[in-house]
Amino acid sequence: MRKAFVAVILMIIVSMYSMTAFAAAHETWNDVVDDMESILDESYDIYVSGDAKAAKEQVDVAYYSYYEKLGFEKTVMAYISGDRTAKVEYQFSFAKKAINAGKSNEEVRASLDELIQLLREDANQLDGKKESAMSVFLSSFLIITREGFEAILIVGAIIAYLVKSGNKQKTAAVYWGSVIALGASVLMAFILNGLSGASGANQEITEGVTMLIAVAVLFYVSNWMVSKSESAAWTNYIEGKVQSSVTKGSVFSLAFAAFLAVFREGAETILFYQALLAGTKTYVNMVWVGLGVGCVGLVIIYLLIRFMSIKLPLKPFFLGTSILMFAMSITFVGSGIKELQEGNLIGVTPVSGLSSIDILGIYPTLETLIPQAVLLAVTIATFVIQIRKWKKARILKAAAGGGPDIRQTDSKS
Numbered sequence: 001m002r003k004a005f006v007a008v009i010l011m012i013i014v015s016m017y018s019m020t021a022f023a024a025a026h027e028t029w030n031d032v033v034d035d036m037e038s039i040l041d042e043s044y045d046i047y048v049s050g051d052a053k054a055a056k057e058q059v060d061v062a063y064y065s066y067y068e069k070l071g072f073e074k075t076v077m078a079y080i081s082g083d084r085t086a087k088v089e090y091q092f093s094f095a096k097k098a099i100n101a102g103k104s105n106e107e108v109r110a111s112l113d114e115l116i117q118l119l120r121e122d123a124n125q126l127d128g129k130k131e132s133a134m135s136v137f138l139s140s141f142l143i144i145t146r147e148g149f150e151a152i153l154i155v156g157a158i159i160a161y162l163v164k165s166g167n168k169q170k171t172a173a174v175y176w177g178s179v180i181a182l183g184a185s186v187l188m189a190f191i192l193n194g195l196s197g198a199s200g201a202n203q204e205i206t207e208g209v210t211m212l213i214a215v216a217v218l219f220y221v222s223n224w225m226v227s228k229s230e231s232a233a234w235t236n237y238i239e240g241k242v243q244s245s246v247t248k249g250s251v252f253s254l255a256f257a258a259f260l261a262v263f264r265e266g267a268e269t270i271l272f273y274q275a276l277l278a279g280t281k282t283y284v285n286m287v288w289v290g291l292g293v294g295c296v297g298l299v300i301i302y303l304l305i306r307f308m309s310i311k312l313p314l315k316p317f318f319l320g321t322s323i324l325m326f327a328m329s330i331t332f333v334g335s336g337i338k339e340l341q342e343g344n345l346i347g348v349t350p351v352s353g354l355s356s357i358d359i360l361g362i363y364p365t366l367e368t369l370i371p372q373a374v375l376l377a378v379t380i381a382t383f384v385i386q387i388r389k390w391k392k393a394r395i396l397k398a399a400a401g402g403g404p405d406i407r408q409t410d411s412k413s
Helices: 002-018 029-048 052-068 072-079 082-100 105-128 133-164 168-194 197-228 232-239 248-279 284-311 314-342 366-400 406-412
Strands: none
Touching: 029 052, 029 072, 029 082, 029 105, 052 072, 052 082, 052 105, 072 082, 072 105, 072 133, 072 248, 082 105, 082 314, 133 168, 133 248, 133 284, 133 314, 168 248, 197 248, 197 314, 197 366, 248 284, 248 314, 314 366
16 A cells, blocks of 8 residues: 555656646736736627627636636635635626626626726735745645645544544555545546636536535435444444444445545645646745645644544544534535536525635535535434434333443443
8 A cells, every 4th residue: 555655646746747737828927817807808898799608608718718727716725815716716607697697788897897806906916925935835835734634634533433443454445545536636637637718617517526425425424423422232342242343335435435535635736736836936845845744734633633532432532523524514515516606507696794714615605505504404403313312222221221321331431
């Protein structure tokens, strides 16, 4: 496995160098915005002429072939904020929505002008930044820690769960799932990097579908974990009274959850670093230093999860792991639907007075918030049902007068 892991890491490094995200024809981000402004102005002219479909396609060209393809989106996220990126992306959606809805020429023009203004503000801020070793280091460090944190939490929690439950021999499947996901991320990065123009919508749809699949898997795994946190069969297993093991199906689900967690972040992380490497003129070495320090930080987080969990009582650990999985599911629902919105597959209905919280997958649209609210309600219902099952099991056990109290067993374990 070590050889496979090293080989995948080398593939990732090569892919970062081999695919350039910043076009040589553009020396500054304002140059990029100049081209985007021309395309958006052309979109307006086409709309005025009566061809709304072609006008919308021009907006897509500005987004997919420039904002996304040339690394503008990733650079804004790396140097400014994810919230700002979400705001600009939604303004693209609002402009297309105005065109699709047949709004007046003035309303469409105002929407496009607001988009251009946002793009120009970001370009001015990026071009005005003086490159320094520290700024490049911090950008690189923040990319890997931000993108890798969720994956490390999930993988670390799954590994700790298997070790804690006496199934350490099953962890190999989870590690392999993570390594395969890294290799798949490299392949996906090449594929996504090759997409351009309107076909760039496929990138958003692919990412969105992957996240929603991850939601289903994480929800299943978290529900399975919480159901095991206080069951008589599992308690007997921990005490060594019976010989049992995690079923093959459950191990596959855990490995697949790890795969999706890593795969979800992997390809996008590579694209982030392509943009950073291409835009860094002097301190390229600091990109690798930031990446290395960030990776060390993620390893430390993993080790803390892995070894500190051994000291925790069984029931609180299982419940904590389940809650983490549920929380990640809710985050992924918002992020996945947002990707589908960017891929023109789902509409955008804005919610006023609410800002994006990119790291939590919270975005100010009904299409993202309603599914998250539904999933949150289902999660709460799941815990309520499980608590009732625990109470019923205690009552039946007390009536039968058998076995030690489960809570005492948990505290001893």
